[in-house]
Amino acid sequence: xxxxxxxxxxxxxxxxxxxxxxxxxxxxxxxxxxxxxxxxxxxxxxxxxxxxxxxxxxxxxxxxxxxxxxxxxxxxxxxxxxxxxxxxxxxxxxxxxxxxxxxxxxxxxxxxxxxxxxxxxxxxxxxxxxxxxxxxxxxxxxxxxxxxxxxxxxxxxxxxxxxxxxxxxxxxxxxxxxxxxxxxxxxxxxxxxxxxxxxxxxxxxxxxxxxxxxxxxxxxxxxxxxxxxxxxxxxxxxxxxxxxxxxxxxxxxxxxxxxxxxxxxxxxxxxxxxxxxxxxxxxxxxxxxxxxxxxxxxxxxxxxxxxxxxxxxxxxxxxxxxxxxxxxxxxxxxxxxxx
Amino acid sequence: xxxxxxxxxxxxxxxxxxxxxxxxxxxxxxxxxxxxxxxxxxxxxxxxxxxxxxxxxxxxxxxxxxxxxxxxxxxxxxxxxxxxxxxxxxxxxxxxxxxxxxxxxxxxxxxxxxxxxxxxxxxxxxxxxxxxxxxxxxxxxxxxxxxxxxxxxxxxxxxxxxxxxxxxxxxxxxxxxxxxxxxxxxxxxxxxxxxxxxxxxxxxxxxxxxxxxxxxxxxxxxxxxxxxxxxxxxxxxxxxxxxxxxxxxxxxxxxxxxxxxxxxxxxxxxxxxxxxxxxxxxxxxxxxxxxxxxxxxxxxxxxxxxxxxxxxxxxxxxxxxxxxxxxxxxxxxxxxxxx
DNA sequence: GAATAATACGAAAACGTTTTAGTGTTGACA
DNA sequence: TGTCAACACTAAAACGTTTTCGTATTATTC
Numbered sequence: 077x078x079x080x081x082x083x084x085x086x087x088x089x090x091x092x093x094x095x096x097x098x099x100x101x102x103x104x105x106x107x108x109x110x111x112x113x114x115x116x117x118x119x120x121x122x123x124x125x126x127x128x129x130x131x132x133x134x135x136x137x138x139x140x141x142x143x144x145x146x147x148x149x150x151x152x153x154x155x156x157x158x159x160x161x162x163x164x165x166x167x168x169x170x171x172x173x174x175x176x177x178x179x180x181x182x183x184x185x186x187x188x189x190x191x192x193x194x195x196x197x198x199x200x201x202x203x204x205x206x207x208x209x210x211x212x213x214x215x216x217x218x219x220x221x222x223x224x225x226x227x228x229x230x231x232x233x234x235x236x237x238x239x240x241x242x243x244x245x246x247x248x249x250x251x252x253x254x255x256x257x258x259x260x261x262x263x264x265x266x267x268x269x270x271x272x273x274x275x276x277x278x279x280x281x282x283x284x285x286x287x288x289x290x291x292x293x294x295x296x297x298x299x300x301x302x303x304x305x306x307x308x309x310x311x312x313x314x315x316x317x318x319x320x321x322x323x324x325x326x327x328x329x330x331x332x333x334x335x336x337x338x339x340x341x342x343x344x345x346x347x348x349x350x351x352x353x354x355x356x357x358x359x360x361x362x363x364x365x366x367x368x369x370x371x372x373x374x375x376x377x378x379x380x381x382x383x384x385x386x387x388x389x390x391x392x393x394x395x396x397x398x399x400x401x402x403x404x405x406x407x408x409x410x411x412x413x414x415x
Numbered sequence: 416x417x418x419x420x421x422x423x424x425x426x427x428x429x430x431x432x433x434x435x436x437x438x439x440x441x442x443x444x445x446x447x448x449x450x451x452x453x454x455x456x457x458x459x460x461x462x463x464x465x466x467x468x469x470x471x472x473x474x475x476x477x478x479x480x481x482x483x484x485x486x487x488x489x490x491x492x493x494x495x496x497x498x499x500x501x502x503x504x505x506x507x508x509x510x511x512x513x514x515x516x517x518x519x520x521x522x523x524x525x526x527x528x529x530x531x532x533x534x535x536x537x538x539x540x541x542x543x544x545x546x547x548x549x550x551x552x553x554x555x556x557x558x559x560x561x562x563x564x565x566x567x568x569x570x571x572x573x574x575x576x577x578x579x580x581x582x583x584x585x586x587x588x589x590x591x592x593x594x595x596x597x598x599x600x601x602x603x604x605x606x607x608x609x610x611x612x613x614x615x616x617x618x619x620x621x622x623x624x625x626x627x628x629x630x631x632x633x634x635x636x637x638x639x640x641x642x643x644x645x646x647x648x649x650x651x652x653x654x655x656x657x658x659x660x661x662x663x664x665x666x667x668x669x670x671x672x673x674x675x676x677x678x679x680x681x682x683x684x685x686x687x688x689x690x691x692x693x694x695x696x697x698x699x700x701x702x703x704x705x706x707x708x709x710x711x712x713x714x715x716x717x718x719x720x721x722x723x724x725x726x727x728x729x730x731x732x733x734x735x736x737x738x739x740x741x742x743x744x745x746x747x748x749x750x751x752x753x754x
Numbered sequence: 755g756a757a758t759a760a761t762a763c764g765a766a767a768a769c770g771t772t773t774t775a776g777t778g779t780t781g782a783c784a
Numbered sequence: 785t786g787t788c789a790a791c792a793c794t795a796a797a798a799c800g801t802t803t804t805c806g807t808a809t810t811a812t813t814c
Contacts, residue, residue, distance in 0.1 A: 077561045080531075082800060093764045098802065108762060127532040129472045130800035133769045138468065140511070140533075148500070149493045151697075158487055161514050165525075170533065172479070173512045175500050186504075192419075193466040193770090194479075194509065222416045332701045339703065358490075358696075362671045364678065364703045421770060432794045437772065447792055469770035472799045532800090 081122045090118060132193075140170050141385060142195035144186050146178045146203045146230070151328075151357030152374045153201070156228065159378020160199055167386050169196075180205040184214045191217075197224040197385045199378075202232060208271040210234070224388035226381045229372075230273050238384045239400040240377055244274050244354075247370035247405030248281025248324065251352040254407065255322040256289045258414055260350060264297040264320035266311065266330045278326050278354065306330070312337055322350045322413075328359040331367055335412065351412040365411035373403055420461045429457060471532075479509050480724060481534035483525050485517045485542045485569070490667075490696030491713045492540070495567065498717020499538055506725050508535075519544040523553045530556075536563040536724045538717075541571060547610040549573070563727035565720045568711075569612050577723045578739040579716055583613050586709035586744030587620025587663065590691040593746065594661040595628045597753055599689060603636040603659035605650065605669045617665050617693065645669070651676055661689045661752075667698040670706055674751065690751040704750035712742055 087094045092111065100107045100115035101124075107115075118124075132138045141164050145153050161171050172195060176183035183203045190198070198218065206212070207230060215235045219225055225237040255263045263286065270276045279298070286293045299314045301307055311334055315323075325331035331353030335345055343349050345365050353360060356371035380401055409415050426433045431450065439446045439454035440463075446454075457463075471477045480503050484492050500510050511534060515522035522542045529537070537557065545551070546569060554574045558564055564576040594602045602625065609615045618637070625632045638653045640646055650673055654662075664670035670692030674684055682688050684704050692699060695710035719740055748754050 077559055080560060084800075094801085095765075095803080096763060099763090102802090106762065111762080125527070125531045127800050129468060129477065129532040130769090131802085132468045133472050133771090133799090134801050134803090136769070148497055149490065151488065154488045154493055157512070158514065161487070161512065165513070170511050170513065170528065172509050173496070173500070174504070174509065175497065188464070189507075189509065192464045193468040220416055221419060329697070329701065336701070336703050358668070358698055359701055362668065362675070362698055363701070364675050423770075433771085434773080434795075435793060438793090441772090445792065450792080466770050469799090470772085472769090472801090473771050473773090475799070 080127070081119075081124050082127070083124075086115065086118055086122075086124065090114060137389075138194060138196050139168055140172055140195045141382070142172050142174065142187075142190040142198045142200075144174045144176055144183060144190075144198060144200040146176050146201060148173070148175055151359070152229075152355050152372055155374030156201075156378035156381070159375035159380075160382045161378075162375075163379045163382035164386065167382075169382075169386065176203040176206075178203045178205055180209055180211065187214050187218060191221065191223060195223075196389045197226070199226045199228065199381045199385055201228050202230040202273075204230075204272055207232070207273060224385055226385045226388075228377055228381045232273065236396075236398055238388065238398050240381045240384065240403065241400070242372050242377065242403045242405045244277035244405070245281035245284070247354065247372075247407075248278040249285045250281075250405070250407055251324050251368075251370055252282045252285035253289075254352065254413065255324070255350060256285060256291065258322075258350070260322035261291065262294075262297060262318065262320040263291065263322040263324065264299070264314075264318055265324050265326075266299045266301070266314070266334065267326040268301045270300070275326055278324075282324055301330075306333060308333065320349065323352075325351065325353045328353045328355050328357050328363075328367060328369065331369075331412070332359050332363045335363065335365070335367070346411070346413045350414065352407075356408050360408070360410065363412075368410045368413045369408050371406045371408045373406070377403060419466070420458075420463050421466070422463075425454065425457055425461075425463065429453060476728075477533060477535050478507055479511055479534045480721070481511050481513065481526075481529040481537045481539075483513045483515055483522060483529075483537060483539040485515050485540060487512070487514055490698070491568075491694050491711055494713030495540075495717035495720070498714035498719075499721045500717070501714075502718045502721035503725065506721075508721075508725065515542040515545075517542045517544055519548055519550065526553050526557060530560065530562060534562075535728045536565070538565045538567065538720045538724055540567050541569040541612075543569075543611055546571070546612060563724055565724045565727075567716055567720045571612065575735075575737055577727065577737050579720045579723065579742065580739065581711050581716065581742045581744045583616035583744070584620035584623070586693065586711075586746075587617040588624045589620075589744070589746055590663050590707075590709055591621045591624035592628075593691065593752065594663070594689065595624060595630065597661075597689070599661035600630065601633075601636060601657065601659040602630065602661045602663065603638070603653075603657055604663050604665075605638045605640070605653070605673065606665045607640045609639070614665055617663075621663055640669075645672060647672065659688065662691075664690065664692045667692045667694050667696050667702075667706060667708065670708075670751070671698050671702045674702065674704070674706070685750070685752045689753065691746075695747050699747070699749065702751075707749045707752045708747050710745045710747045712745070716742060 083094050083097045086097045097115055100112045164171050174186035183206055212232055212235050219237055228240040231239045265282045267279055268275045283293055297318055331351050335351055338349050353367050353369045356369045360367035360369045422433050422436045425436045436454050439451045503510050513525035522545055551571055551573050558576055567579040570578045604621045606618055607614045622632055636657055670690050674690055677688050692706050692708045695708045699706035699708045
């Protein structure tokens with residue numbers, strides 16, 4: 077086991093000062109060619125690598141980004157992480173991932189843990205509990221300390237920071253409109269409670285499309301689930317009672333599960349009943365029939381978030397201007413609707 | 416914007432020394448009750464939190480774990496991360512996630528980046544390229560520096576370190592045996608090339624079960640895909656030519672895709688042809704029919720890995736004893752086989 | 755030959771902690 | 785009154801860097 081070598085070790089070995097070693101390794105003009113060559117050769121031989129922690133302490137820059145998300149076993153979030161990781165890594169940053177598991181307390185603890193010097197900035201998506209409580213003091217504290225924050229997807233207007241979302245309302249609007257254009261008459265919505273910012277937006281888009289149409293809104297055709305968990309019985313009852321001919325679901329799982337239910341009843345997809353979900357994950361692609369979805373472009377979202385964050389981190393300026401980037405959703409047409 | 420307060424600030428404000436402040440905050444016996452109360456009150460008022468970086472530099476402990484995996488948009492790996500995160504977080508550790516994207520070079524770069532002080536240990540699963548090349552020098556260098564490493568799932572015997580795997584051979588053996596017991600005669604295997612340690616193990620289990628049975632091995636019934644990518648045409652051709660009555664796939668995607676293919680041909684699952692896959696992900700659960708799988712218990716694997724790593728990190732002893740933990744796979748029975 | 759400039763290097767502070775080894779003051783005891 | 789211990793605190797080193805400022809030596813100029 078050979079321990080890491082430090083500047084001090086090199087200095088002692090070569091009988092020069094630490095400053096000389098440091099400068100020599102940086103190819104400073106101050107140091108003679110002879111000394112530089114000697115030091116660099118020695119450093120290379122012993123595989124010297126500067127200690128990141130020491131540099132962080134000196135520079136007050138860690139080159140770490142904290143990512144706090146509610147859940148990682150979720151296709152959308154993993155694609156976002158991938159996008160963040162890609163961009164961040166190319167810029168020499170590491171990504172520290174923390175999971176809030178939809179819990180307010182965990183979100184707070186994780187942020188506090190990271191905010192004490194471990195990271196240069198946060199990228200996060202709010203836990204459902206946080207959105208329900210509407211308590212954003214942990215975010216405000218962090219921004220007040222001058223730590224940049226980028227919120228994505230599950231955001232709030234109550235915190236001043238950069239934000240990245242897709243136009244969820246537009247996505248739901250386009251999907252609903254698609255159903256209307258295809259002559260569907262009983263267009264249902266399966267969603268979660270409105271405290272989730274995204275669910276609310278999506279519901280709005282659904283409502284808007286229906287209001288603009290001849291169909292109008294029928295509250296009975298809207299199923300609001302209490303939590304993110306699948307309540308299989310609730311969906312079953314809902315579909316049996318309402319017998320819609322089209323269903324918009326706020327995620328893939330609701331959609332795929334619903335498809336199986338109606339298929340068991342002998343209905344044909346998309347002739348008898350059509351489906352559109354949100355999130356372009358593996359489920360949608362490999363479902364039978366494959367599911368038409370509103371793609372959220374998670375990877376792009378991650379990249380944009382990382383870019384905004386790193387720009388803020390690296391900009392010397394203390395401008396307090398924040399922007400919200402709105403990405404366009406795309407309808408990915410598959411076999412769960414006519415085409 | 417209020418900047419973070421340091422020990423020095425408190426010391427100056429209260430006209431005591433930095434050491435006194437440090438000790439007072441630690442409730443040291445050396446400090447008088449008066450002073451302790453004064454310091455602690457002040458610290459609380461100004462929300463003092465020690466700087467993690469400074470502590471890391473002092474202690475030579477970062478309380479960070481580096482996780483290097485090939486891919487994050489993959490259910491198995493995300494469950495492992497969740498397991499790691501859960502355990503690590505409970506122990507006060509943060510998780511830095513790096514993606515090798517199945518690339519040897521990225522794996523090396525990521526490890527080098529983290530090995531210079533950023534983390535206390537690694538948990539990793541090898542990239543396919545690394546396994547193909549068989550070059551593990553980056554791992555050896557790290558272990559030689561005394562940085563503990565835990566390999567999981569995609570491992571190698573060429574590096575001395577702790578390891579966690581599931582018994583892939585046993586899983587495949589049990590699955591194949593299940594088919595045999597159910598009277599299947601033409602049992603096919605769809606796998607990837609053998610350089611992936613897990614594929615090899617699974618193939619062995621499949622072969623072993625067949626050899627022990629009256630059926631024996633038929634090489635034609637084995638399809639080896641070149642890469643992890645789905646080659647849809649290859650699978651289509653294979654199924655058409657061989658017409659198996661049972662198929663074991665090394666992942667969910669191969670299985671779900673295959674199921675759709677045979678359903679389009681009018682075959683009934685599981686009567687005409689049965690399927691078992693690996694990885695208990697969302698796809699298996701929501702596929703139609705739902706897919707029987709060999710569950711890999713990713714979350715458990717993550718927890719065990721994190722536990723082994725943190726034990727090593729925190730054990731003072733310099734024992735050079737390494738263990739390999741083998742987790743038992745479980746067959747999760749669903750509708751893609753008779754039951 | 756003296757003043758100046760250029761060269762090559764080192765000392766020391768700084769980042770924010772922790773911790774060891776003092777140090778000065780007080781009170782008790784013989 | 786001198787010794788010793790207890791108490792409450794401080795100085796300083798250490799972790800591994802970077803960087804500013806200072807300085808000794810040599811070279812250049814008039």
